[in-house]
Amino acid sequence: MRRTARLLTGTALAAAAGLVAAPAYGDEGGGGDLKVSPSSVVPGGRATVDTTACGGNGTAAGDASAVGAGAFTLAGTTRDGESAGEFRVPPSAQPGTYEIAATCAVSGRRITGDLVVTLTPPGAQVHPRGSVKTGVGGALGPDPVQTAAGVAALAVAAAGGTWLLHRRARGDGI
Structure with missing residues (x-):
């Protein structure tokens, strides 16, 4: 009986400590309430x-x-209960997702939202450039002068081969 009582008391104390030590979720750091557009x-x-x-x-x-833009102010708007502000993303900003935060002046509530920095404007179509790296061939590269030289070498080889085959067919020998 004594052992059971100790076990129950220990469990109750652990549960109470867990409730006391549990994080409080409220206005502080609620996150996601800041709309970035x-x-x-x-x-x-x-x-x-x-x-x-x-x-x-x-x-x-x-x-x-x-994101490197620093502080900015959100002020009340004509829409009921809304505050808005604006900032400029620096030209040196690297691509990635950044947390933007705001702290309400009256309540002290901290709210956050996400901003994604990309190198291409939204809705812009990106076209591929350059040669395809397949690992096959590519000794000459995409240079048009070298490509023309390769085509000329193949044409000379084909003409020479045709001439030799023609001589052999006539019986002139090689």
Whole structure:
């Protein structure tokens, strides 16, 4: 009986400690409430950020230092409860996904959103350039002068072979 009581007491204490030590999920770091548009930007482009998480046309301090753009301000808009701001992605930004954050002025709530930096504009069609690296041939490369020289060498060899075959057929010997 005593052993069972200790086991139950230990389990209850461990459960209570787990509840006390469990992370609190609330307004802090809620994430995902910050809308970044366009979601994909080329270096040197502009991005607009808006949120309704700050409420009542509140202001917020934006942070785009992850992408190298630094701080920006979100201000209340004419739409009810929305705050918006804008920043420029530096031309030196590398492709990748970056976290953009904002902290509401009144509540102190931190919200985040993602920005994708790409080298091609959204919707742009990319055409392949250069030669295909197949591992077969390619000794001359894509140079047109070298290609013409190769074709000329093949033509001379074909003409010479035809002439030799013609002489042999006539019986002149080789």
